[in-house]
Amino acid sequence: MFNKILIANRGEIALRIQRACRELGIPTVAVHSTADAEAMHVRLADESVCIGPPAARDSYLNVPAILSAATITGADAIHPGYGFLSENASFAEMVEAHGLTFIGPSPAHIRMMGDKIAAKTAMASLGVPLVPGSDGAVADIEEARRVADDIGYPVLIKAAAGGGGRGMKVAFAPDELEEAWQVARTEARTAFGNDAVYIEKYLDRPRHIELQVLADSFNNVVHFGERDCSLQRRHQKLLEEAGSPALTAAERDALGATVTAALSKLGYRNAGTLEFLYQDGKFSFIEMNTRLQVEHPVTEMVCGVDLVREQIRIATGRRLGYEQADVTFSGHAIECRINAEDPETFSPTPGRVTAFHAPGGLGVRVDSALYAGCVVPPYYDSMVAKLIVHAPTRAEAIARLRRSLAEFAVIGIKTTLPLHQRIIQDPDFIAGDYTIHWLERFVARS
Ligand code: MV4
Numbered sequence: 001m002f003n004k005i006l007i008a009n010r011g012e013i014a015l016r017i018q019r020a021c022r023e024l025g026i027p028t029v030a031v032h033s034t035a036d037a038e039a040m041h042v043r044l045a046d047e048s049v050c051i052g053p054p055a056a057r058d059s060y061l062n063v064p065a066i067l068s069a070a071t072i073t074g075a076d077a078i079h080p081g082y083g084f085l086s087e088n089a090s091f092a093e094m095v096e097a098h099g100l101t102f103i104g105p106s107p108a109h110i111r112m113m114g115d116k117i118a119a120k121t122a123m124a125s126l127g128v129p130l131v132p133g134s135d136g137a138v139a140d141i142e143e144a145r146r147v148a149d150d151i152g153y154p155v156l157i158k159a160a161a162g163g164g165g166r167g168m169k170v171a172f173a174p175d176e177l178e179e180a181w182q183v184a185r186t187e188a189r190t191a192f193g194n195d196a197v198y199i200e201k202y203l204d205r206p207r208h209i210e211l212q213v214l215a216d217s218f219n220n221v222v223h224f225g226e227r228d229c230s231l232q233r234r235h236q237k238l239l240e241e242a243g244s245p246a247l248t249a250a251e252r253d254a255l256g257a258t259v260t261a262a263l264s265k266l267g268y269r270n271a272g273t274l275e276f277l278y279q280d281g282k283f284s285f286i287e288m289n290t291r292l293q294v295e296h297p298v299t300e301m302v303c304g305v306d307l308v309r310e311q312i313r314i315a316t317g318r319r320l321g322y323e324q325a326d327v328t329f330s331g332h333a334i335e336c337r338i339n340a341e342d343p344e345t346f347s348p349t350p351g352r353v354t355a356f357h358a359p360g361g362l363g364v365r366v367d368s369a370l371y372a373g374c375v376v377p378p379y380y381d382s383m384v385a386k387l388i389v390h391a392p393t394r395a396e397a398i399a400r401l402r403r404s405l406a407e408f409a410v411i412g413i414k415t416t417l418p419l420h421q422r423i424i425q426d427p428d429f430i431a432g433d434y435t436i437h438w439l440e441r442f443v444a445r446s
Contacts, residue, residue, distance in 0.1 A: 004073065006070045013082055013367075078101070079308075092104060104290065105272065129283055137198055154170055154201075161194040207277070207436065209230075210275045211255060216314050222327055225243055228242075228244035239336050260324065301331075332393060332396075332397045334397050338386065340415055341414070349415070352412050359404035
């Protein structure tokens with residue numbers, strides 16, 4: 001086991017990782033910017049190192065400062081959390097070049113999945129279903145036209161270096177293709193410095209369903225079921241569920257069997273999430289995330305697993321020690337992301353939290369680094385808390401969510417708590433009847 005772990009992150013996820021480390025008896029090092037000197041993740045760590053000024057590029061993305069902090073404190077592993085350096089293959093390589101362990105997948109797998117074309121090519125060759133589309137990159141408009149005519153309109157042009165919704169353009173008919181092609185290429189080149197693009201059939205009303213996996217260093221791979229992350233606005237998720245209200249246990253088992261077999265052949269290691277679009281009873285792989293995700297707690301609640309503990313054990317070379325048949329699913333979990341944002345305009349609302357009261361009771365979990373008197377700085381992501389509820393059925397989880405949201409008090413700054421209260425009262429939400437487009441329309445009509 002590691003002697004000391006440096007956590008290269010801030011906020012609630014830094015606390016989440018500290019908690020797993022503490023239960024394993026491993027001391028932690030926090031890193032922080034000057035803006036976070038009073039932050040909870042610094043206060044709760046065994047040691048802390050200031051790594052730079054507020055701007056993330058000078059602190060939480062400052063690789064030399066983070067590696068120096070690990071060296072001077074004698075840390076032997078780095079957990080990157082999510083965001084920041086978590087999917088930076090070069091960072092993972094540098095961590096290993098310094099004789100430290102990167103708690104995550106191999107740099108080669110991080111790099112492969114960062115290239116959406118390489119990811120799709122690999123998954124297709126391993127039998128994972130894809131959306132109909134181009135076989136790899138599309139070189140020019142003539143080829144784009146042939147592919148689009150072949151798969152049929154509407155089509156979506158995507159950047160190989162994209163992901164998370166950046167660099168996508170739809171063409172609903174042949175006369176829109178050339179314009180979409182030019183815009184997508186130019187955006188890919190300017191945003192990512194890589195103008196490689198590919199084409200897919202555009203699915204018009206999918207759900208966003210992702211599968212959580214863990215893999216050890218001996219090609220043992222297990223999955224922990226799906227999360228439904230369809231409730232998003234501008235590619236920012238607001239609420240996630242495990243399991244999906246749209247799937248049967250048989251559909252989950254079949255997808256899980258395909259995915260775990262594929263990742264075992266690929267030699268993938270540590271935690272990963274495969275993103276699928278689900279429409280008309282079919283799953284289509286779109287991307288793979290090679291990090292711990294924000295919404296991992298809903299999976300932890302229904303499976304009774306500590307995913308961060310598992311990540312750390314895997315990184316030390318331990319075997320998983322259980323099989324797919326040992327993973328069981330119990331009840332239903334829902335997570336609300338509470339952001340420091342105006343619930344109507346979504347503009348960020350940094351500032352001082354004058355009072356803070358988190359809900360509690362059976363089946364309620366709050367992951368947050370807020371405390372009464374803390375300051376939410378303006379420099380980072382606006383998510384300040386995650387409220388996760390777990391109950392035997394989805395209906396009971398919604399009831400528990402309603403009472404927990406009513407108990408939750410974050411005073412001094414506006415948050416998205418009132419928006420969640422409205423969402424969970426909507427008949428479509430209560431029926432589980434929504435796609436990736438539902439929330440944008442809900443926000444627009446209210
Ligand atoms: C799609 C799609 C429809 N058809 N691909 C957006 C982010 C990136 N991860 C993939 N995305 C999409 N790919 C095909 N072939 C619709 C989206 C999409 C989306 C996907 C998941 C969650 C939210 C979304 C919001 C808008 C569009």
